[in-house]
Amino acid sequence: MSSRPTPPNSRLCVGLLSGTSVDAVEAVLCRVEGTGPEVRITLLAHISRPFTPDFTRRVLAANDARSLCELNFALGEHFAEAALEVISHAGLRPQDVDVIGSHGQTVAHLPASLSETPSTLQLGEPSVIAERTGLPVVSDFRTRDVAAGGQGAPLVPYLDWALFRKPGVARALQNLGGIGNVSVVSDRIEDTIAFDTGPGNMVMDGLARRVSGGRLQCDLDGSLSSQGRVIPELLEELLAHPFLSLPPPRSAGREGFGDALVERLWERHGASRPYDLVATAVAFTVEATARAYERWLLPRFALEAVYVSGGGTRNPVLMERLTARLAPLPVRPLDVLGLPEGAKEAVCFALLANEHLSRTPANVPSATGAKRRVVLGKLTP
Template structure:
């Protein structure tokens, strides 16, 4: 189970796993996203500056929500909780400190695993990130190990691009210790933020990218956006709402006063695509001859964003992850099933060169 920075809902994947370590196979049996109510989403988004009391309580409330999500998917897929070996739950990140000046690397995911285990009666693995921080890393990204296990292909260099709230990429060459992965910047976050201001919460995102498709890119605003320092920062790097959330979006909204909304959306979509491409130019293409790019995450559904990406990356094909037989919306939840499997087997499942850790770590905490 996974809930990302978009805070759109909980992704639940039911999988059948066989094999071990790098030879693990995962078959997706069923998948659903259960949306948060607007009130719950609002509470989660406010946790960044909430009281300790609120955080304490929300850890348990989210635990109940996660347990319910698991229990909802099972009958739908024709399974009973007794048939499930374990649950892997990422939880909701409410804060992540990595490489901040004068601050200790640290991270906090909530959604109490003890509640999930108690309500479902299923062994639950949660809290994946701290073990990597204990090993000297930043605790993110953790999906690269899963990307390597699931999608490596002899003789090819594949890029796995996930367009969640933030966009992140994993480069999968033939060897695990050559994998690189980092956040490129915004995925849907800036686009969603603009829609939220314009429609005051009546619309959640630009469905299909139709609004952006009607607009025209404002060159001067685009150039200004491309000067953002995150684009130049050397990986390993990660980012989030602190950088591309409400403050960034409000600033952009003010800068674009008088511009038709469709043009602002087109410009933000083009910036999102170009920021991804710029990171490839600076940090990936000098080291890897990328053969193909596979896109997962909600951003795939934004056709305007995808058209921009395809034209920027041409002649490298930008494909849907589904072409590799994996539902792109389910990828991150599937990854945490695979990571939980490694935990249960006592195997490390991090990619130290992606997180900056000194050694691979066995991730997660197990609630029996």
């Protein structure tokens, strides 16, 4: 039980996330008031706790039962440490907090387009988090949507609708994490459309590690891609990726745009054209994103603007080219809507934990393809 006075219908919720880039645990502490359409969220603290390059490589290389079993508990320790750090950063104690929402680390995501048995797997043992923090943990948010016939992704459209909708206006919220995804929100949650646009930073990150010999984990400040030139024939080959022709709802992961693809690219051009490869990867993300808008969104919505978040916003080369490619549609940082872009996805899991405790369905069937709305997550006391 909390030791502080709590306003009615209010909870203090931690949100935890490690994205497809596998570079850090993002942790937030939020005050969440109410639930459903009337929910209100106040961000109280945000920290980013980086993984070491060796641990990132360990996550990316895990491919057998033993390594995944050990990794599940090791990630739980990382997530627990991040939760305790963000609580302390806010000047609070664990007993002041009501719940932790942990997305964990996705290690496999296999929607119906990739498997006869649709499934998804996130690691970061919630029992470890609960034991280390003394707090209840809600986790494993994707699986119920998959069981209800959905893709289990994207999850963030619920947050986008709850926080960023504006009466009478259609807004696009574009995330450029390891995978790119977009939500278009308007007045009614039933009208929300959201899907993965394709590659975000994942291909760029993998190439950056190879170009720099592991010194860089990403195309830092566009320093690598700015030295290269796009390889046109390779770009067209990448844009023929079968995922990009799938209609929404659709979701992607490392299976399509991860290390296997990066390794093929590196074997072909790494020795002779390393910087050109990174420049081509930037162009791949830009063009895949723009074509998704042109095919699935712009014919249907008169968009007010695109609000961008995720690690890709810190790559000036990527942002300059995406802004030019989507013109005259305005491209703006998410921060102008009042939430720091780096905190957004972790805030989503603080919200989803609150909705689980409130028994409020928080998937968006128009985005995931689920047969119905369901309560997401599993509770570890």
